[in-house]
Amino acid sequence: MNADFDLLTTVEYGGCSAKIPASVLESILLTLPKANDPNVLVDIDTHDDAGVYRVNDDLALILTTDFFPPVCSDPYEFGQIAATNSLSDVYAMGGEPFLALNVAMFPSSKIPLTSYRQILEGGANVAQMANTIVIGGHTIDDYPPKYGLAVVGRVHPDRVITNAGLQPRDVLILTKPLGTGVMVAARRLGIVSEAAYNETLFWMKQLNNTAAQVMQALGVKGATDITGFGLIGHAYKMAKASNVGINLYSSKIPLLPEAYKLVDEGCIPGAAFRNLEYVGNHLHVDSGVDYNAKMLMCDAQTSGGILMGVSPERVDEALSLLHGHGLRYSMVIGEVFQGENVLVTK
Amino acid sequence: MTKIVDCRGQLCPQPLINTKKALKETLKGEAIQIIIDNATSCQNVSRFLTDNAVPFGIDEQNGVFTITINSQGIEFNPKKEAEEYCEVSFPGKSSSYIIALTSCFMGDGNEDLGRILMKGFLNSLPNLEKLPQEIICYNSAVTLAQKGTDTAQSLVKLNNLGVNITLCGTCVDFFGIKEEIEVGTISNMLYIAERLSSGIHVVKP
Numbered sequence: 001m002n003a004d005f006d007l008l009t010t011v012e013y014g015g016c017s018a019k020i021p022a023s024v025l026e027s028i029l030l031t032l033p034k035a036n037d038p039n040v041l042v043d044i045d046t047h048d049d050a051g052v053y054r055v056n057d058d059l060a061l062i063l064t065t066d067f068f069p070p071v072c073s074d075p076y077e078f079g080q081i082a083a084t085n086s087l088s089d090v091y092a093m094g095g096e097p098f099l100a101l102n103v104a105m106f107p108s109s110k111i112p113l114t115s116y117r118q119i120l121e122g123g124a125n126v127a128q129m130a131n132t133i134v135i136g137g138h139t140i141d142d143y144p145p146k147y148g149l150a151v152v153g154r155v156h157p158d159r160v161i162t163n164a165g166l167q168p169r170d171v172l173i174l175t176k177p178l179g180t181g182v183m184v185a186a187r188r189l190g191i192v193s194e195a196a197y198n199e200t201l202f203w204m205k206q207l208n209n210t211a212a213q214v215m216q217a218l219g220v221k222g223a224t225d226i227t228g229f230g231l232i233g234h235a236y237k238m239a240k241a242s243n244v245g246i247n248l249y250s251s252k253i254p255l256l257p258e259a260y261k262l263v264d265e266g267c268i269p270g271a272a273f274r275n276l277e278y279v280g281n282h283l284h285v286d287s288g289v290d291y292n293a294k295m296l297m298c299d300a301q302t303s304g305g306i307l308m309g310v311s312p313e314r315v316d317e318a319l320s321l322l323h324g325h326g327l328r329y330s331m332v333i334g335e336v337f338q339g340e341n342v343l344v345t346k
Numbered sequence: 347m348t349k350i351v352d353c354r355g356q357l358c359p360q361p362l363i364n365t366k367k368a369l370k371e372t373l374k375g376e377a378i379q380i381i382i383d384n385a386t387s388c389q390n391v392s393r394f395l396t397d398n399a400v401p402f403g404i405d406e407q408n409g410v411f412t413i414t415i416n417s418q419g420i421e422f423n424p425k426k427e428a429e430e431y432c433e434v435s436f437p438g439k440s441s442s443y444i445i446a447l448t449s450c451f452m453g454d455g456n457e458d459l460g461r462i463l464m465k466g467f468l469n470s471l472p473n474l475e476k477l478p479q480e481i482i483c484y485n486s487a488v489t490l491a492q493k494g495t496d497t498a499q500s501l502v503k504l505n506n507l508g509v510n511i512t513l514c515g516t517c518v519d520f521f522g523i524k525e526e527i528e529v530g531t532i533s534n535m536l537y538i539a540e541r542l543s544s545g546i547h548v549v550k551p
Contacts, residue, residue: 129536185359195442198545205540257442266366266394270358273390291398325531326510328479 005115007070007078008188010144023278041160042093048163048241049089049224052155060157064089066227067103067148071184071302072201075115079122081204082147085227085303087130090153091212092225092306094161097130097153102137105146119147130207161215165222166242166309172334173318175211175327176203176305178231178296179259185269186262196258203256203329204303210325211306217321218314222336226304230275231297234307235334236282236342245339250293251346254329263292263299271300279342288346297344305329309336347376354383354410361387362394369400369415380413388413443547445471445478447487450497452551464490467551468500477509479546482538483530484514489521491530498528505529514538 029044041060042052050064066086070078083100090097102123106116116139127134132151183200186192208225215223222242226234231248239246275298276283285294305327310318315332322330351368353361361382368378382388388404388411395402395415405412451460452467468490471477481504483490490497491513505511511530518524518532542548 189360189363191363195545195547199442202544202546266363267359268362268390268394270386270390273393276393323508323510324505326480326512328508328510 005075005111006073007075007111007115007145008073010111011069021274021278041157042162049092050151050153052093052160054157058156060155060160062090062093062095062097062153062155062160063151064153065103065148065150067105067146068302069144069146071180071204072187075118076122076125077201077205079119079124079147080126081122081201081303082119083123083126083149084205084207086149086151087126087132088208088225088227088303088306090151091208092161092223093153093155094159094212094216094220094223095153095155096209096212097132097151099152100127100132100134100149102134102139103146103148103150104137104139105142106139107143107145108141110143111145116145119145123147123149126205126207130209159216161220161223161308163222163224163238163241165220166238166244166246166336167222167311168244168336168338169312170222170309170336171312171315171332172235172246172248172307172336173310173315173322173330174226174231174254174305174307174333175208175322175330176206176226176301177254177256177259177329178226178301178304179256179262179299180204180302180304181230181269181271181299182259182262182267182296183256184302186258186267189267191265191267192258192262196256200256203305206303206327208306210327211308211322214318214321214325215306215308218310218318220308220310223306223308225306226301228271228300228302229278230272230299230301231307231333232283232294232342232344233275233278233298236279238307238309239282239340239342242336243340245337245341245343246334247337247343247345248297248334249332249346250289250297250344252331252333253293253297254331254333255296259296259299260292263295268295269300272296272298275300282341283344284341285344286346289344290346294344307333347373349376349378351378351380353387354381356382356387357384358387358390362391365391365394365413378415380415382411382413383409385409385411443476443478443549444541445481445549445551446542447481447483447490448485448550450486450489464551465496465500468497468504471500471509472503472507477504477507478549480510480512480541482512482514482541484517484538486517486521488513488517488527489523491527492523493526493528495528502529512538512541 039054054060402415452463513530515532
């Protein structure tokens, strides 16, 4: 690390763990006025990752923003991870980002400004890889720092992928390993190896662009990206929006190296308990399910992978495409059934 | 005998780590007292104990919580399950290194020998206990993925085992073999630089 300032010293809860609990948020969003415009294809009703607005028969715009406090020490890497995470919502809806604005808070009197420049450079680097132009932004003086993008993406109006698009029999594939929340907490406590932590950073910096391309190639209709609410929280949101039940296989979840061992030692961040609380009795866990695996499924992810529902006939094709594009942790981790709620089995 | 676990001044998840450690170490018949001065941590530790069917009581005095676990007759031993789960296998679980191939020869010196060695190297990789995550080929190494070569066959085999094969796009163009690539994803220098600098162990044969 060649940064002037260790960003991780500014926060207790970083990344997507810093989100307001979903249950709290839902209660206040209920009373807000809703748009009655027929061109609004997706709004907050289905708890989706982004809003979608139909411009004409061939074009819909995806709008989203996401920003959070530091998840790592290095400002440049934090910029990369935050931008990757912001762009992810567009990919989760099957779209292609093309425009973005920086959204930032930075304490100019407390942290050297060079760190801010490095954060923005990290964001710009990722935007460039995503073929997205950053055309401006907004900065507020505030502590601790926060950063992300407001992103505009495009998608064909008939090819929007949402939380509500799952069908019974769909097979669920997850494209990145779980455990980023555990790993970041462990890093702060100094109990994780350098190699495992670097692997975590690597995955948080991986764009979900190839997952989006694979989904469009296979005609996927239901997907989301796994972030602050954890695999279980996001699965519940999808089950609810799609009016289906979801069965997750706890022994099949891809994990970051050392994540299981750390959870077994008790390194379970508070956000995992919050997510467990959030799903409440909509979650049924079979008696044979390992407690650590369950908590990893609740772990808040920063810039997590895509959870997609693939028709059973196309699962092999999906996996081979995903693996071929370097998403080597991509695995079948569950299935969709006619019913409701989230069921975790062994 | 009561074991005291003082977690005052500690932030989540440290109190839980200390609690779990105490539970694992505590002998039958010993009680544990966990002292926590943070409501959220106390809540999380309580939830953990409840989920794991460990009976406990909580006392609060001036914002300091004391969780008492009477270990009499409690067996807290999730070890077996844990090991079972650790054996779960999925692609790439055990692989934490990348191989960077920088030319079509293995080692410097005689080129004929270098070519034979490279062929042997790629041939033996599938037999390794720990496969690499990825093989990145740049400079003349991209010709190893050319159709009709033994090395391409080895790379296909590795790819089928879940190893990603990445080829430098500039190099593929330079050698004019874009149409003759048997296996691998063509990538740019930004990606290659990212991968090589990601901190994962890089092996250069």
